Amino acid sequence: MASATATKRAESKAPGPKHNIEAVRQEYYERIAKHSMTPLWKVMDSVVTKEPVTRCQPVVWHFDDIKRLVMESGGLITAEEANRRVLILENPALPGQSKATNTLFAGVQMILPGEVAPAHRHVSSAIRFVLDGEGAYTAVEGEKAFMAPGDFVITANWAPHDHGNTSKKPMLWLDVLDFPQVNFFEASFAEQFESATQSTSRQDGDSLAFYGSGVLPDGTPARPNSSPVINYTYARTRPIVERMMKAGDIDKRHGARVRYANPVNGGPVLPTMGAQLAMFPKGFKGEKYRSTDGTIFVCAEGRGSTTVDGKVLEWGPWDVFVVPPWKHYAHNAAKESVLFSISDRPSQEALGIWREDTRAH
Numbered sequence: 369m370a371s372a373t374a375t376k377r378a379e380s381k382a383p384g385p386k387h388n389i390e391a392v393r394q395e396y397y398e399r400i401a402k403h404s405m406t407p408l409w410k411v412m413d414s415v416v417t418k419e420p421v422t423r424c425q426p427v428v429w430h431f432d433d434i435k436r437l438v439m440e441s442g443g444l445i446t447a448e449e450a451n452r453r454v455l456i457l458e459n460p461a462l463p464g465q466s467k468a469t470n471t472l473f474a475g476v477q478m479i480l481p482g483e484v485a486p487a488h489r490h491v492s493s494a495i496r497f498v499l500d501g502e503g504a505y506t507a508v509e510g511e512k513a514f515m516a517p518g519d520f521v522i523t524a525n526w527a528p529h530d531h532g533n534t535s536k537k538p539m540l541w542l543d544v545l546d547f548p549q550v551n552f553f554e555a556s557f558a559e560q561f562e563s564a565t566q567s568t569s570r571q572d573g574d575s576l577a578f579y580g581s582g583v584l585p586d587g588t589p590a591r592p593n594s595s596p597v598i599n600y601t602y603a604r605t606r607p608i609v610e611r612m613m614k615a616g617d618i619d620k621r622h623g624a625r626v627r628y629a630n631p632v633n634g635g636p637v638l639p640t641m642g643a644q645l646a647m648f649p650k651g652f653k654g655e656k657y658r659s660t661d662g663t664i665f666v667c668a669e670g671r672g673s674t675t676v677d678g679k680v681l682e683w684g685p686w687d688v689f690v691v692p693p694w695k696h697y698a699h700n701a702a703k704e705s706v707l708f709s710i711s712d713r714p715s716q717e718a719l720g721i722w723r724e725d726t727r728a729h
């Protein structure tokens with residue numbers, strides 16, 4: 369019996385007729401698998417694709433649904449108990465992965481009047497884009513930034529932060545974090561502080577006064593990899609895009625758009641995530657565009673739609689939507705509108721892999 373098997377194996381190894389080759393290869397693959405090896409030629413086309421391939425899909429979350437469901441969570445758990453009371457906006461094509469795109473987390477956080485989300489810090493960087501409410505704060509490294517709708521607040525890598533609401537209304541904001549990128553590198557650290565809030569040694573507005581006013585304090589590093597300004601208010605940024613639009617400085621794809629910048633070196637606000645604000649005139653019909661960064665948009669004002677890969681996403685105030693990497697998209701504005709956006713473009717640019725396609729189609 370043993371000798372018959374040996375004979376069979378010897379035959380299968382010999383260069384045989386063509387119809388035997390698949391069986392010979394299969395036997396070989398099984399044998400090398402036992403040594404944790406596998407042939408590249410079987411997977412080459414799927415690991416080195418001719419064009420970017422994304423698993424995430426275009427999706428919109430309407431603010432009516434977000435607010436109703438997030439408010440309901442207020443009766444289920446306190447901010448302190450939850451540590452962060454956040455509902456994840458999860459891409460339906462990536463279930464169970466806590467991702468809006470392959471590289472970005474998005475969630476909506478709520479703080480009720482009198483609540484505190486306790487101080488902590490982590491390697492993942494975060495941004496907040498305020499959706500509803502007024503007067504709650506984010507404290508970053510001891511500086512409190514009081515927030516209003518449309519404000520954009522950053523929490524850089526390892527910066528201690530807590531949130532509190534001293535107003536009389538619930539406050540909701542979009543959190544976007546880069547932890548899918550950090551976790552890809554398996555490089556996450558986090559630390560909870562003993563006291564719920566940080567002692568505030570700095571005043572609201574200090575970081576803008578020190579770093580965003582055309583002067584820099586002695587000893588400021590020349591090339592910080594994240595912005596030292598912690599909040600970019602809507603009151604300050606909106607008039608700039610309005611002025612651009614009125615001057616006719618309107619891109620055929622992106623409208624009248626600015627990039628939030630690190631005022632020390634002109635770089636992105638964070639090394640892993642970059643943000644923009646764009647205004648569109650009523651009746652704007654954008655040209656098609658695509659780039660390799662996956663983008664999360666939030667409508668701050670107006671009404672319109674974005675067609676992504678043939679799918680129409682309708683949006684109005686505080687709706688959130690996702691455009692996956694390398695999918696053609698075009699914005700249409702039914703009314704004068706403002707869109708905030710955030711993507712992983714700075715990471716891709718730092719690695720030299722970012723590409724865009726500006727050809728008219």
Ligand SMILES: [Fe+2]
Nearest residue numbers: 488490494529
């Ligand atoms: Fe945090």
